[in-house]
Amino acid sequence: MTSFPNINSLQAASTTPAHIIQSDAEAIEIAKQLAEQFRKNTVQRDAERILPFDEIEAYSQSGLWAITVPKAFGGAEVSSDTVAQVIALMSGVDGSIGQIPQNHFYALEVLRNTGTAEQKQKLYAEVLAGARFGNALAEFKTKTAAQKQTSIRPHDDGFVVNGEKFYCTGSLFAHRIPTLVKAPDGREYLAFIARESAGLELIDDWTGFGQRTTGSGSVKFHQVAVPATDVIPFDHAFTExxxxxxxxxxxxxxxxxxxxxxxxxxxxxxxxxxxxxxxxxxxxxxxxxxxxxxxxxxxxxxxxxxxxxxxxxxxxxxxxxxxxxxxxxxxxxxxxxxxxxxxxxxxxxxxxxxxxxxxxxxxxxxxxxxxxxxxxxxxxxxxxxxxxxxxxxxxxxxxxxxxxxxx
Missing domain, CATH: 1.20.140.10 (Butyryl-CoA Dehydrogenase, subunit A, domain 3)
Incomplete structure (x- = not known):
């Protein structure tokens, strides 16, 4: 088990802005090229559990992680069919690489529906530049999967998050960790927590016999401060x-x-x-x-x-x-x-x-x-x-x- 607290190396890895894809056809063509590139060493990565940091960096720098960004914010806003084709292509050569961006796109879809214009402008711009979002949604210490204990409370002019998450696919490769949290009034929010935040601990403890290199470890939050601008409603994405x-x-x-x-x-x-x-x-x-x-x-x-x-x-x-x-x-x-x-x-x-x-x-x-x-x-x-x-x-x-x- 490896712990990854406050890793800044990923922040430095993407200093060059990512390519910005303009169309569905371009997205498919780039995906086909990358899939062939990722096919190399796929058996070795799985057998030895070699986490695909280089591959994921190339993946996001290609612009494919920004293809769902709305056109109004500078993205290609490709069709759902194109997103599905891209993911299927990647999954065919490496099931783990195919799954890693799934929660990234999921978080962007929540943002599309419940974020403010200012929040969209900020977070979409990060993604267009090459930022990757992971996830911290699931918990395994509650009686049912629907119950959540990770909390968010007001603190100064923002919030503070405490709790623990499991099966956090893509978190080890991410620049932000969108985290499902519950407020004292019972409402649920998605907090886009920066990777370098003090009190955030990433743990490489995923031991599944499949999808071995998805970076699906645990994430712990110890009094993690989050600006109010990085928190959006989550429950409205399903009540509406x-x-x-x-x-x-x-x-x-x-x-x-x-x-x-x-x-x-x-x-x-x-x-x-x-x-x-x-x-x-x-x-x-x-x-x-x-x-x-x-x-x-x-x-x-x-x-x-x-x-x-x-x-x-x-x-x-x-x-x-x-x-x-x-x-x-x-x-x-x-x-x-x-x-x-x-x-x-x-x-x-x-x-x-x-x-x-x-x-x-x-x-x-x-x-x-x-x-x-x-x-x-x-x-x-x-x-x-x-x-x-x-x-x-x-x-x-x-x-x-x-x-x-x-x-």
């Missing part, structure tokens, strides 16, 4: 009709779609290298009819997940100009469909990869197990079985799904 929930979830779905597609593509390569099953009587594994059957099923499922992902992205973008209860619910349900399907598809495609590769697929140096391990750990964020429940409850009884980031 906003896209924060479905947007958060489509990024999770994109991670799984990316892993599923990459696992399937790797399966095709491995089958060409595998020996045929002895009972097939064939000379090539690629001619085995039962192998073809399994690959055909996976191909259909992967494509279905990709189509559902695009459908969900379009529903989000259709609701964005004038969000209301009805179109937010439609977007949430479309996202729930891909979220449920991509969960099952990623797990199945990753498992079939090892099965169809044969005994050779179990060799540690190939790291084929990383696809399943990454998918299994990531899909634990929330249960696919509840996605199906909300879909059916709406179709049968007209009950709108809840507004939250876990649908």
């Amino acid at each position: 009709p906003t896209l924060v929930g479905p947007f958060a979830q489509i990024m999770h779905a994109a991670i799984e779609v990316g892993i599923a597609r990459a696992a399937f593509e790797e399966s095709l390569r491995r089958v060409h290298q595998a020996r045929p099953w002895i009972d097939s009587g064939l000379d090539l594994a690629s001619e085995d009819p039962l192998t073809k059957y399994e690959l055909g099923r996976i191909a259909a499922d992967v494509r279905a997940s990709e189509v559902l992902l695009k459908q969900a992205a379009r529903a989000i973008d259709a609701a964005r100009p004038q969000p209301n209860a009805e179109n937010i619910a439609k977007a949430s349900l479309d996202v729930a469909k891909v979220r449920a399907h991509s969960t099952e598809t990623a797990l199945k495609a990753a498992s079939k990869l090892i099965e169809l590769a044969g005994s050779r697929g179990s060799q540690r140096e190939d790291g084929l197990d990383r696809f399943w391990r990454n998918a299994r750990v990531h899909t634990l964020h929330d249960a696919g079985r509840w996605k199906y429940f909300f879909i059916a409850n709406y179709l049968l009884n007209g009950v709108l799904p809840p507004r939250r980031g876990t649908l």
Whole structure:
């Protein structure tokens, strides 16, 4: 376990302003180039748990971490489909790198909905220059996941934060840690806490068997002072009709779609290298009819997940100009469909990869197990079985799904 209190090296690392992407097409092209770059050493990073500091610096400096900044504030404001494609591309080459910016974009979406114009101007400008936001949302010492103990209280002309968070994905790479806090009156806020703040402690204690290099350690807050200008409402993002929930979830779905597609593509390569099953009587594994059957099923499922992902992205973008209860619910349900399907598809495609590769697929140096391990750990964020429940409850009884980031 490594502790990272008051790290200033990351602040100095981004002294050169990041590139500013101008369009959806440019974002996709840059993502494709970076994905190929990140493909190198991905097995080694996972096996030895080498945190991708250089890769994440290149990722944010490319301008991709600013693609959701609204055009009014100087960003490209790309479509949800483009965001999903970028995340899927990255997740296909490295599931950890694919997940790291998810909470960054999530925080920016909360800011879009509940921040003041002055707060948006300040924080969006930081992101356009190359700043990275992590997260400190989840807690593990409460009875339920909905309960939060990390507190924010007035202090001088600002606030002070105390508490402890877990599963803080991306925090080790971040310049700010958006932290979910509760005020004495019970209201919830998101505090964009600067990394160099006194009393902030980052701990590299993530031991998950998958998504091993996401920087998802713990964060502790010991009387951390936060300016009032860095605190925005959080609860309003869900009590009001906003896209924060479905947007958060489509990024999770994109991670799984990316892993599923990459696992399937790797399966095709491995089958060409595998020996045929002895009972097939064939000379090539690629001619085995039962192998073809399994690959055909996976191909259909992967494509279905990709189509559902695009459908969900379009529903989000259709609701964005004038969000209301009805179109937010439609977007949430479309996202729930891909979220449920991509969960099952990623797990199945990753498992079939090892099965169809044969005994050779179990060799540690190939790291084929990383696809399943990454998918299994990531899909634990929330249960696919509840996605199906909300879909059916709406179709049968007209009950709108809840507004939250876990649908």
